[in-house]
Amino acid sequence: MSDNNRPGLDFDFHGKALDNIFETYAEIRDKCPVGHSERYGGFWFISKNNDIFAAEQDPERYSVAPSMLLPSFGTDIPMIPIDIDPPKHWEYRKILLPLFTPQAIRKIENGIRMTSRELAIKVLESLRHGPTDASSMFARPVPTIVFSRIAGFPEQDWPKFDKWVYDIIYARVEYPERAKNAAQAVMDYFNDLLMARRSAEPREDVIQKLLEARLDGNPLSQDELISYCYLLFVAGLDTTVWAIRSSLWYLGQNLEDQRRLREDPELIYMAVEEFLRTLSPVQAMARTCLADTVIQGQKISAGERVVLVFGSGNRDPDAYDHPEKIQIDREDNKHLAFGAGIHRCLGSNLARAELVISLKEFLNIVPEFTLAEPSEQWHGIGKLTIRMN
Amino acid sequence: MKVSVDEKRCQGHARCIAFAAQVFHIDDEGFSHEREGFETVTPELEKYVKKAFANCPENAILISD
Ligand code: HEM
Ligand code: SF4
Numbered sequence: 001m002s003d004n005n006r007p008g009l010d011f012d013f014h015g016k017a018l019d020n021i022f023e024t025y026a027e028i029r030d031k032c033p034v035g036h037s038e039r040y041g042g043f044w045f046i047s048k049n050n051d052i053f054a055a056e057q058d059p060e061r062y063s064v065a066p067s068m069l070l071p072s073f074g075t076d077i078p079m080i081p082i083d084i085d086p087p088k089h090w091e092y093r094k095i096l097l098p099l100f101t102p103q104a105i106r107k108i109e110n111g112i113r114m115t116s117r118e119l120a121i122k123v124l125e126s127l128r129h130g131p132t133d134a135s136s137m138f139a140r141p142v143p144t145i146v147f148s149r150i151a152g153f154p155e156q157d158w159p160k161f162d163k164w165v166y167d168i169i170y171a172r173v174e175y176p177e178r179a180k181n182a183a184q185a186v187m188d189y190f191n192d193l194l195m196a197r198r199s200a201e202p203r204e205d206v207i208q209k210l211l212e213a214r215l216d217g218n219p220l221s222q223d224e225l226i227s228y229c230y231l232l233f234v235a236g237l238d239t240t241v242w243a244i245r246s247s248l249w250y251l252g253q254n255l256e257d258q259r260r261l262r263e264d265p266e267l268i269y270m271a272v273e274e275f276l277r278t279l280s281p282v283q284a285m286a287r288t289c290l291a292d293t294v295i296q297g298q299k300i301s302a303g304e305r306v307v308l309v310f311g312s313g314n315r316d317p318d319a320y321d322h323p324e325k326i327q328i329d330r331e332d333n334k335h336l337a338f339g340a341g342i343h344r345c346l347g348s349n350l351a352r353a354e355l356v357i358s359l360k361e362f363l364n365i366v367p368e369f370t371l372a373e374p375s376e377q378w379h380g381i382g383k384l385t386i387r388m389n
Numbered sequence: 390m391k392v393s394v395d396e397k398r399c400q401g402h403a404r405c406i407a408f409a410a411q412v413f414h415i416d417d418e419g420f421s422h423e424r425e426g427f428e429t430v431t432p433e434l435e436k437y438v439k440k441a442f443a444n445c446p447e448n449a450i451l452i453s454d
Contacts, residue, residue: 094418101419102403269407273444332443334404340446344400349419 008035011045013284013309014173018379021283022324025312034298040070043286043305044298047312049319049336051295055287055308056341059086062287062306064343070286070307071176073168075183079231080224082343089342092228095213096346099150099206105349112146112354116361124366127388131372135245135384142358143240150350151232152205153193160189165237170380183230190229194222206232232347240351241381242281244358249378250275250326251363252371252386257328262363271328272355276337278326279378283311285339310336390430391453392438394421398449405445409437421449 008028013021025047028035033048046052055062066076067083078084081092098104119138126132144158144165153161167175167182197207210225220228251258261268284307293300300306313336315323320330338345345351368389376384392412394405401419405412412427412434430438430452442450 097401097418101401101417102406102415331440334444334446336446338402338446341400344402344446349403 007031008037008045010039011035011037012039013307013311018283019377021311021379022315025309025315026324029312029316032298034296034300037307041305043070043307044289044300045284045307045309046295047309047316048296049313049316052308052310052313052336053340055306056336056339056343059089059342061289061291061293063290065288068285068287068343070305071172073172073179073183073234075180075187075230077223077227079234080228081346082231082235086342091215093342093346095209096206099209100346100349102349105353108146108150109353109357111149112142112357113361115145116142116358117365120362120365123362127366127369127386131385131387133383134248134369134386135241135381138358138362139241139245139248139384140381142244143354144237146354147232147236147240147350150205151229151236152197152203152207153233161233161237165234165241166381168234169238186230186233187226190226190233191222194225194229235345236347236350238381239281239347240354242379243276243279243351243355245381245384246279246281246378247272247275247355247359248362248386249371249376249384250279252369252384253374254326255368255370255389257326258363258368260328261359265360265363267329268356268359268363270330270333272352272359273333273335274326274328274330275355277314277320277330277333277335278324280311280314280335280337282337282339284309310339390435390438391428392430392442393423393428393451395449395451396420396422398447400447400449402446405441405450408440408444409434412438413441 011028029047034044034046036044046055063085064083065085067078081089084092119141123132123134123137126137140162141158144161145155148155148158164182164186167178172179197211202208210220210228213220261271287306287308289300289302289304289306291302317323338348369386370389372385372387399420403415405421406415412424412430413421414424415421438452442452
C-alpha cells in the first residue's frame with residue numbers, strides 16, 4: 001500500500017466528506033480496513049466493527065489524550081471526562097453517573113414530552129402556511145431546552161446556546177477562529193454561571209452535583225468545573241439535534257415507514273436504534289496509540305493518532321445482515337453510536353429518551369410530511385425543509 | 390438457561406432492561422445486575438433475555454444452558 005492512489009489517503013469524516021461517506025466507508029473497509037489519512041496532521045483510521053470494539057475495550061493502549069476530538073473543539077484544554085485517561089477518568093465520571101441512569105431520566109420524561117408537544121404544534125401551524133424548517137423549529141430546540149433544564153443552564157438562553165454550538169462544532173473545520181471565539185464565549189458564560197450558583201439556593205441539577213463533588217476531599221477547581229460544563233455543552237446538544245433531524249430526514253422520504261411508526265408507535269423504540277446505527281451524529285472519535293500495535297496487518301507506532309470510525313463499524317457487513325438497509329424493526333442491533341468501554345456516552349439514556357419521545361410527539365401532531373428540498377443532506381444540524389403531503 | 394451480568398464489562402448502556410426488565414435491574418450508578426431469583430431463566434423469559442444478550446454493546450451478558 002505505498003502507491004499514490006492509496007485509498008484513504010485523504011479520508012475525512014467532517015463537512016462535505018459526509019455527503020457520500022457511506023460509499024467511502026465501503027471502499028476503505030474493503031481496500032484498507034486500517035489505513036492512513038493525511039488530514040488533520042495525519043491519523044490511522046480503523047473501520048471494522050470488531051477492531052473498533054477491541055480498541056474501545058483497551059484504554060491502556062488507546063489514550064484519549066490530547067483529545068478525543070479531531071480537530072479540536074475550539075480549545076486546547078482537555079475536556080472532562082472525555083479527554084481524561086484512567087485512573088482519574090472514573091473519579092470524574094462517577095460524579096454524574098447517578099443523574100443519567102434510566103431511573104433518573106424517567107423523572108424528566110414528562111418535561112421532554114411537554115416541550116416536544118409544544119414545539120410540534122408550532123411546526124404544524126407553520127406547515128399550514130407552507131414549507132417549514134423542522135430543524136430550527138423542532139430538532140434544534142428540543143435537546144437544547146431539555147438539556148438546559150437538567151444541567152441547570154438558564155432555559156431562556158437556548159437561542160444563544162444554539163448559535164455557539166453551531167460555531168464550535170460546524171464552523172471549526174473551515175473557520176477555526178469562529179470556533180475559538182465561541183468557545184471562549186461559552187467558557188466565560190459558564191464561569192459567571194458557576195460563580196452565581198455558588199451563592200444561590202441549592203437545586204437538583206448537574207451544576208449542583210459538580211459543585212458538591214469532592215475528589216480526595218477537595219472540590220473541583222473552577223477550571224475543572226468549566227471544562228466539565230463545556231464538554232457537556234458540546235457533547236449533549238448538537239448530537240441529539242442531529243439524531244432527531246436525521247430521523248425526520250429519513251422518515252420524510254420513506255412514507256411507508258412513516259406510516260408504520262404512526263400506526264405502531266411502540267416500534268419507535270427500535271426505529272431509533274436503527275437511525276442511530278445508520279445515521280449517527282458521532283461518526284468517529286480519536287485516540288492516541290501508546291504502544292506499537294499491529295491491526296489487520298498494519299503497523300501503528302506508539303504516539304500516532306488513531307480514529308475509530310463508528311459510522312463505518314455500524315455498517316460493517318461482518319457485523320450486520322444487509323448493513324446498508326435501514327430496517328426500522330431490526331432485532332439484533334448492537335451498534336457503536338454511543339461508543340463502548342469506559343467512555344460510553346454518559347448521556348445515552350437521556351439521548352434515547354429524547355429521541356423516542358420527540359419522534360412520538362412529532363408523529364402524533366404533524367400529519368404525513370415529505371422533504372421539500374431533497375438536496376438537504378442526511379448529516380449536520382442545518383435546515384430540514386418539510387411540507388405536508 | 391442461566392444468565393448473569395459480567396460486572397467488569399458492563400458499562401451501563403441499559404439495553405438489557407429495554408428487553409428484559411424482569412430479569413435485570415440497574416443500580417444507582419447505571420450498571421446492570423441480574424435480579425435475585427432470576428439467575429435461572431424461565432422458558433417464557435428466554436426470548437427476552439436472548440434479545441438483551443444480542444443487543445448488549447459490551448457483550449456483558451453471559452448466558453449458558
Ligand atoms: C444521540 C445523541 C448522542 C450520541 C450519538 C453520543 C455519542 C457519544 C459518543 C460516541 C461518545 C464517545 C464514546 C467513546 O469514545 O467510546 C460520547 C461520549 C460522551 N457523551 Fe454522548 N452522545 C449523544 C448525546 C449525549 C448527551 C445528551 C449527553 C449529555 C449528557 C452526552 C454526554 C457525553 C459525555 C459526558 C461523554 C464522555 C463520556 C466519558 O468520557 O466518560 N452525550 N457520546
Ligand atoms: S446492556 Fe450490557 S452494558 Fe448495558 S447495562 Fe445492560 S449489561 Fe450493562
